[in-house]
Amino acid sequence: NAGVTQTPKFRILKIGQSMTLQCAQDMNHNYMYWYRQDPGMGLKLIYYSVGAGITDKGEVPNGYNVSRSTTEDFPLRLELAAPSQTSVYFCASSYSGTGDYEQYFGPGTRLTVT
Amino acid sequence: KQEVTQIPAALSVPEGENLVLNCSFTDSAIYNLQWFRQDPGKGLTSLLLIQSSQREQTSGRLNASLDKSSGRSTLYIAASQPGDSATYLCAVSLSNYGQNFVFGPGTRLSVLP
Numbered sequence: 001n002a003g004v005t006q007t008p009k010f011r012i013l014k015i016g017q018s019m020t021l022q023c024a025q026d027m028n029h030n031y032m033y034w035y036r037q038d039p040g041m042g043l044k045l046i047y048y049s050v051g052a053g054i055t056d057k058g059e060v061p062n063g064y065n066v067s068r069s070t071t072e073d074f075p076l077r078l079e080l081a082a083p084s085q086t087s088v089y090f091c092a093s094s095y096s097g098t099g100d101y102e103q104y105f106g107p108g109t110r111l112t113v114t
Numbered sequence: 115k116q117e118v119t120q121i122p123a124a125l126s127v128p129e130g131e132n133l134v135l136n137c138s139f140t141d142s143a144i145y146n147l148q149w150f151r152q153d154p155g156k157g158l159t160s161l162l163l164i165q166s167s168q169r170e171q172t173s174g175r176l177n178a179s180l181d182k183s184s185g186r187s188t189l190y191i192a193a194s195q196p197g198d199s200a201t202y203l204c205a206v207s208l209s210n211y212g213q214n215f216v217f218g219p220g221t222r223l224s225v226l227p
Contacts, residue, residue, distance in 0.1 A: 004157075033215075035217075040219060041219055042118065042203065042205075042216070042217030042218050042219045042220065043158075043203075043205075043215075043217040044217075045214070045215060090157055090158065092158075100146055100163055100165060101145075101146070101207060102148065102160055102163045103148065103158075103160065103205075103215070104160065105150075105157040105158040105159070105160075106157050107156060107157040108155075108156070108157050110155075
């Protein structure tokens with residue numbers, strides 16, 4: 001299993017541009033998450049999904065959108081990028097069937113908005 | 115609002131020492147607690163997960179304990195090695211629906227040869 005994969009690894013955006021961060025998992029996990037990590041801070045939840053077709057907001061959803069058309073994929077869309085969105089973005093997944101929701105993380109996407 | 119803190123923010127120890135990392139949370143109504151390791155420029159690797167009904171979990175040289183009533187968890191690393199150098203984060207799950215996690219800021223550990 002590849003686990004959780006994310007593309008791209010790095011990206012520089014200009015203010016006002018848009019982009020999509022890709023996330024995929026091959027573990028048949030029903031739950032998927034997007035977090036952002038700012039320097040010296042813990043991770044903050046942006047959006048999550050409990051299954052295909054179901055998404056909901058986390059703590060910091062403003063400026064982002066998500067979709068979940070398949071179990072495997074959970075892309076994060078940034079519209080009108082702002083410098084405040086400079087961060088490292090992590091995708092994670094977990095499985096509800098075991099009851100513990102242990103999270104597995106991707107390697108991250110480092111985004112700079114200038 | 116649940117807040118998670120980790121003390122110390124950074125720790126430097128000589129190789130071979132046993133050490134303890136601390137995690138505190140303000141609301142004891144958690145579903146589980148997970149400890150992660152993060153290497154520079156990398157994602158998070160799950161180390162141990164403790165359900166709210168459990169008191170501790172062990173994996174190799176790692177032992178994590180949970181005291182819900184006092185809002186504390188500790189990660190004990192025995193016989194530390196330079197390869198243990200990384201940032202260690204704890205996260206608490208607030209519900210049994212698996213959608214609400216709060217992370218601490220992490221402890222940056224350096225194990226010196």
